[in-house]
Structures are given as structure tokens and as C-alpha cells.
Amino acid sequence: xxxxxxxxxxxxxxxxxxxxxxxxxxxxxxxxxxxxxxxxxxxxxxxxxxxxxxxxxxxxxxxxxxxxxxxxxxxxxxxxxxxxxxxxxxxxxxxxxxxxxxxxxxxxxxxxxxxxxxxxxxxxxxxxxxxxxxxxxxxxxxxxxxxxxxxxxxxxxxxxxxxxxxxxxxxxxxxxxxxxxxxxxxxxxxxxxxxxxxxxxxxxxxxxxxxxxxxxxxxxxxxxxxxxxxxxxxxxxxxxxxxxxxxxxxxxxxxxxxxxxxxxxxxxxxxxxxxxxxxxxxxxxxxxxxxxxxxxxxxxxxxxxxxxxxxxxxxxxxxxxxxxxxxxxxxxxxxxxxxxxxxxxxxxxxxxxxxxxxxxxxxxxxxxxxxxxxxxxxxxxxxxxxxxxxxxxxxxxxxxxxxxxxx
Numbered sequence: 477x478x479x480x481x482x483x484x485x486x487x488x489x490x491x492x493x494x495x496x497x498x499x500x501x502x503x504x505x506x507x508x509x510x511x512x513x514x515x516x517x518x519x520x521x522x523x524x525x526x527x528x529x530x531x532x533x534x535x536x537x538x539x540x541x542x543x544x545x546x547x548x549x550x551x552x553x554x555x556x557x558x559x560x561x562x563x564x565x566x567x568x569x570x571x572x573x574x575x576x577x578x579x580x581x582x583x584x585x586x587x588x589x590x591x592x593x594x595x596x597x598x599x600x601x602x603x604x605x606x607x608x609x610x611x612x613x614x615x616x617x618x619x620x621x622x623x624x625x626x627x628x629x630x631x632x633x634x635x636x637x638x639x640x641x642x643x644x645x646x647x648x649x650x651x652x653x654x655x656x657x658x659x660x661x662x663x664x665x666x667x668x669x670x671x672x673x674x675x676x677x678x679x680x681x682x683x684x685x686x687x688x689x690x691x692x693x694x695x696x697x698x699x700x701x702x703x704x705x706x707x708x709x710x711x712x713x714x715x716x717x718x719x720x721x722x723x724x725x726x727x728x729x730x731x732x733x734x735x736x737x738x739x740x741x742x743x744x745x746x747x748x749x750x751x752x753x754x755x756x757x758x759x760x761x762x763x764x765x766x767x768x769x770x771x772x773x774x775x776x777x778x779x780x781x782x783x784x785x786x787x788x789x790x791x792x793x794x795x796x797x798x799x800x801x802x803x804x805x806x807x808x809x810x811x812x813x814x815x816x817x818x819x820x821x822x823x824x825x826x827x828x829x830x831x832x833x834x835x836x837x838x839x840x841x842x843x844x845x846x847x848x849x850x851x852x853x854x855x856x857x858x859x860x861x862x863x864x865x866x867x868x869x870x871x872x873x874x875x876x877x878x879x880x881x882x883x
Contacts, residue, residue, distance in 0.1 A: 487623040492672050493614045499668025501630045503565070506661025508638025510572055512740050513646055513654035514589065515721045517579070519729065520736075521651070522586045527726045527856070529586070531845025533593045534721060538837035540597040541604065541830050549693055549827030552605040553820065558677070561610060562669050564603035569662025571596050572655050579652030604834075605827035608810060612822070613677045621811040628750070628807050632799075635747030643740025693824030702765065702816070703825075705874045706809050707832045709768060709867040715836030716863035717775060718802065719844045720746065723782070723860065724795070726853035732788040745792045749799030753807070767808045769871040775801035776864025783857035801864070806833070 487493050515530060523529045541548075551560060575592045578584040608624075615623045645654045697703045724742050728734045734742070778801055782794035809829065817825045848856035 485626070487615050487619045487626050490615050490619070492676055493623060495668045495671055496614055496665075497626065497630055499665035500627070501634060502664035503661045504631050504634030505638045505641070506572075506658035508635050508743070509642040509645065509654045509661075510658035511721070512639040512642035512743055513651045514593075515725050516642075516646055516736055516739060517584075517651045518586070518589060519725045522584075522589065525726075525729060526845075527722050527848035527853070528842055528845035530722050530725055531719070531841035531843070533589060534719065534841035535838040536590055537593040537597040537600075538834040538841070540594065540601040541834040542832070542836070542838075544598065544601045545827055545831040548601045548605055548831075549824030551602055552609055552823030552827060554823075555606075557606045557610040557613065558669055558672065558674070560606045561603060562666060564599045564606070565662050565665050565669070567599040568596055568603070569659045569666075571599070571659075572662070573659035576652045576655030576657075576659060579655055580650065581652075584652070601830075604830045605823050608814070608826045608830070609822045612814065612819075613679075616678045617815065620814060624811050624814070625807055628753075628803055632747050632750035632753075632803060636744050636751060639740040639743030639747070640737075641740075643737040646736040646740075693821060693828055696817075696821055697825060697828055701874065701877075703813060705870055706768070706813060707829065708870050709772060709805075710809055710829065710833040711836055712863045712867040712870070713772065713775065713802075713805065714833035715840035716844065717779065717860040717867075718833075719837075719841055719856070719860065722841065722845050722848055723853065723857055726848040726856065727782070727791060731853055732791065734788070738788070742792060742795060746795035746799040749796035749801075750803040752796075753800040753803035764808075765812065765871070765875070767804060768812075769868055769875065771801045771805040771808065772864050772868035772871060774864075775805060776861045776868065779857050779861035779864060783854045783861060798860075809833075 488497065514533070518530050518533055519525055519527070571592055575584070575588065578588055611623045611627065612620055642654050645651075645657065697707065720743075724746070725739065728739045728742050732738070775798060778794055778797035782791055782798060785791035785794055810826075813825055813829050814822055844856050844859055847859055
């Protein structure tokens with residue numbers, strides 16, 4: 477057996493994980509095709525380059541992660557995760573097809589995009605914690621960190637392909653066809669879920685209905701200093717730092733005056749960094765808390781470099797740094813929280829993680845968009861830089877407290 481399959485590709489030895497990975501990769505390409513097309517549609521076609529509206533679309537798409545927390549974690553802990561994923565994936569695919577038809581026929585209006593962003597966000601809110609905890613059923617705890625990292629590798633490999641493809645599609649046949657392509661891509665993940673060897677899935681301990689719901693998960697997390705710190709860091713960076721659609725669209729169009737191809741290329745270039753971070757993470761046996769501190773610092777400095785970039789290609793290099801740091805940070809939080817949490821609580825804890833990381837979008841995305849509109853895109857990136865450095869300070873305080881405690 478090769479060192480590669482024993483190392484960073486070891487989860488692919490599992491047949492079920494291979495099936496899942498293939499379907500997810502195809503679907504991930506479609507997701508990035510649509511995300512890029514949606515940002516372009518809103519920023520350049522449905523508004524007059526209004527970054528704050530892009531922020532509101534993000535808020536509606538990500539806000540349900542927080543609003544639906546009491547139910548999403550419960551569903552992940554109590555329901556059959558494979559069947560739940562089939563429902564959520566089919567729902568998101570159907571919504572993409574409908575939005576695509578509206579766009580291709582020329583009927584689409586801004587309020588359509590806002591409504592579909594919210595509905596898609598509701599489906600994704602149930603999908604995310606189930607998808608993240610389902611990985612443990614595929615590979616078990618022994619390969620969980622590696623599988624999480626490989627999922628990120630797949631997601632970001634698709635991120636290298638999808639935006640560029642989206643830019644070409646927009647220029648050749650129009651934005652609506654990008655949405656239709658994404659809708660079709662969900663068929664791949666539905667097929668992969670259908671062909672899984674159900675008898676070989678790891679039977680994890682499930683939560684009983686008498687154990688309570690979201691409030692118990694919140695008390696569980698709040699009782700532990702390490703999980704509290706991770707959530708605070710996630711809130712800071714997730715709310716004010718992970719606003720890449722705003723950063724890339726406003727800097728690309730307003731500062732560097734790119735067309736749809738150049739716009740898509742920026743997202744693909746950023747994926748080079750996230751891909752590199754995912755590959756490095758996949759080779760590690762276990763995540764470390766110190767990596768959160770380092771990645772938060774690098775994220776802040778990368779945003780600062782992007783903010784002061786004098787030209788397109790220096791900005792693109794800065795995006796590589798930002799992408800790598802963001803991936804390292806989010807991967808580490810995922811693995812650290814799953815591996816240190818009781819199996820019966822994982823769904824609720826991961827729902828809380830996703831809700832905090834993405835649910836701050838209704839606060840951060842419109843605010844960052846407002847800064848981009850009124851102060852300039854470079855100042856918006858400055859907000860991202862501050863979020864990373866503030867998160868690093870939070871991690872540093874915990875590490876300092878640990879060092880000061882007697883053995």
C-alpha cells in the first residue's frame with residue numbers, strides 16, 4: 477500500500493467515502509459556478525454595482541444557519557443523515573433550476589434572487605450539520621480529520637474550476653445557464669448517496685429524544701473554555717472576514733475594472749490558496765489549537781495585503797494567502813470541535829458551529845458592503861484584516877491562560 481493512500485488520501489480507501497467524494501466534487505463545481513454567477517448578476521446586472529446588496533444576498537443565504545439552529549442540530553442528531561441529505565440536496569438543486577429558468581427567460585428580478593437565496597439558505601442550514609457529521613459515519617473517528625480535510629480539498633478544487641467556468645458561461649450564453657448547470661450537478665451527489673453501501677456505514681450513537689435539544693447543546697459548548705473560544709473566533713472571522721463575494725466583486729470591478737472572465741479568475745486564483753491549505757491539512761494526523769492562532773494571524777495580514785494591493789496580480793496573490801489561511805482555520809475548527817465532542821452531541825454542536833460561523837452574515841455582510849460603497853473596497857478588506865487579528869488575540873488569551881495554570 478502506497479505512502480499516499482496511507483497518508484493524506486487514506487480516507488479514499490473506503491468505498492463509501494469514494495462514492496461520496498465523487499458526487500460531492502461534481503456538485504461542488506456546480507455550486508461555485510452558481511455563486512460566481514449570482515454575484516455577477518446582482519452586482520453588475522440587477523444593481524448599479526451596489527456592494528451592500530451583494531451583502532444582503534449573502535445575509536439571506538447564510539442567515540438561516542443561525543435562525544434555524546434549534547431545529548438543524550436536532551435533525552442532524554436524530555434523523556437518518558443519508559436520507560436527510562438526499563432531501564436537502566434535491567431541494568437546493570430544484571431551487572437552482574427554477575432560478576435558472578427565471579434568468580434565462582429574462583423574467584428575473586432582484587427580489588427573486590433575494591427570495592431564492594433565503595430558501596436555499598434554509599435548505600443549506602439543515603444540510604450543513606448533517607453533511608459534516610455524516611463524514612464520521614463514512615470513515616469513523618480514526619480518519620475523521622483526514623476526511624474533513626479531503627472534503628475541503630474537493631470543495632476548493634471545485635472552487636478552482638467553477639468560477640472560471642462560470643465566467644466563460646456568462647460571457648458565452650448568459651448567467652441563467654450557470655444556475656441550470658448547478659441544478660443539474662446535484663444529480664451526482666444524489667446518485668452517490670443512493671449507491672452507498674448502507675450496511676458498511678459506521679453506526680454512531682444517536683441522541684435520544686429525552687436528552688433535550690438546542691439548549692442542551694449550547695450549555696455543553698459554553699461549559700468548555702476551548703469550544704467557547706473557537707466559537708468566538710468563528711464569529712469574528714465568519715461575520716467580518718469571510719465576505720469574499722463583496723471583496724472580490726468590489727475590488728475586481730471597481731478598482732481593477734475586470735470583465736466577467738477576470739472576475740471569475742479571481743475566485744479561481746483564491747482557490748489555489750484554499751486548495752494548498754486543504755492538502756496540507758489532509759496530511760496531518762490531528763489538528764492543533766495553535767494552528768487556529770497562526771491561521772487567524774495570517775488571515776488578517778493577508779486581508780491587509782489585499783487591501784493595499786496596487787494591481788490586479790498582487791491582489792490575486794494576496795487572495796491565495798487569504799484563502800489558505802481561511803481554509804486552515806475553518807478546517808481546524810471543524811475537526812477540533814467534532815473530535816472533542818460526544819457522538820450524541822455532535823449534530824447540535826456542529827449546527828452551533830455552522831450557525832455562529834455563517835449566521836453572523838446578516839450583521840457583517842451588509843456592514844462590509846456599506847463600507848465598500850461609502851469608504852471604498854480597500855477599507856472593506858481592512859475590516860476583514862481586523863477580524864483576523866482580533867480572533868488571534870482571543871486565541872492568544874486562552875493559550876496564555878493555559879500556560880499560567882499549574883500542571
